[in-house]
Amino acid sequence: EVELVESGGGPVKPGGSLRLSCSASGFPFDSYSMNWVRQAPGKGLEWVSSISSSGSHILYADSMQGRFTISRDNVKNSLYLQINSLRAEDTAVYYCASGSRGHDAFEMWGQGTMVSVSS
Amino acid sequence: DIQMTQSPSSLSASVGDRVILTCRASRNINNYLNWYQQKPGTAPKLLIYAATTLQSGVPSRFSGSGSGTDYTLTISGLQPEDFATYYCQHTYITPITFGQGTRLDIK
Numbered sequence: 001e002v003e004l005v006e007s008g009g010g011p012v013k014p015g016g017s018l019r020l021s022c023s024a025s026g027f028p029f030d031s032y033s034m035n036w037v038r039q040a041p042g043k044g045l046e047w048v049s050s051i052s053s054s055g056s057h058i059l060y061a062d063s064m065q066g067r068f069t070i071s072r073d074n075v076k077n078s079l080y081l082q083i084n085s086l087r088a089e090d091t092a093v094y095y096c097a098s099g100s101r102g103h104d105a106f107e108m109w110g111q112g113t114m115v116s117v118s119s
Numbered sequence: 120d121i122q123m124t125q126s127p128s129s130l131s132a133s134v135g136d137r138v139i140l141t142c143r144a145s146r147n148i149n150n151y152l153n154w155y156q157q158k159p160g161t162a163p164k165l166l167i168y169a170a171t172t173l174q175s176g177v178p179s180r181f182s183g184s185g186s187g188t189d190y191t192l193t194i195s196g197l198q199p200e201d202f203a204t205y206y207c208q209h210t211y212i213t214p215i216t217f218g219q220g221t222r223l224d225i226k
Binding site for chain 1: 153155162168169172206208215219
């Protein structure tokens with residue numbers, strides 16, 4: 001069974017840091033690009049970052065450049081998102097999502113992990 | 120950046136209805152258009168990719184069409200489980216962007 005499980009979210013003070021993780025199982029993780037998407041409470045979906053299957057190609061949304069770092073470990077079947085200098089506006093559910101073979105859509109999604117930034 | 124505009128923002132319909140949701144891109148996205156369904160408290164689910172291709176396991180009452188800047192998601196014969204929020208997404212260039220969503224609820 002295909003599964004993506006995020007972890008690492010929680011409450012954090014402004015200026016703090018978090019490392020989100022996404023553990024993958026049930027599919028050949030090292031053959032798929034991976035993505036992070038976030039959703040602020042009551043709002044729509046916002047693309048954060050993408051990483052190629054090998055990790056050699058990385059993309060960020062403009063507003064995420066500099067504070068967000070995506071990475072992956074294909075031995076551990078895991079995806080990561082390091083977020084530094086957290087701000088209130090980073091409060092959101094963070095989803096990891098796989099790419100697809102043959103097209104660019106986000107095929108498989110985790111259940112999300114909530115990041116809450118507040119003093 | 121390519122802006123994705125969905126209409127309507129919300130829609131009330133009845134079981135059995137046929138509904139059409141629209142997504143307009145601010146420039147030609149060459150069918151790099153995907154549709155997702157999201158129910159409250161759950162992750163989005165891919166319904167249609169490349170504008171018209173139904174994702175495996177998705178019921179055939181869902182269909183997608185369009186080209187250039189204008190795309191539609193049609194649900195023919197609404198079922199109770201279809202009441203949700205629907206998002207379009209382009210993957211033509213970065214940044215990837217989503218529409219603001221169309222909330223479909225029961226009349």
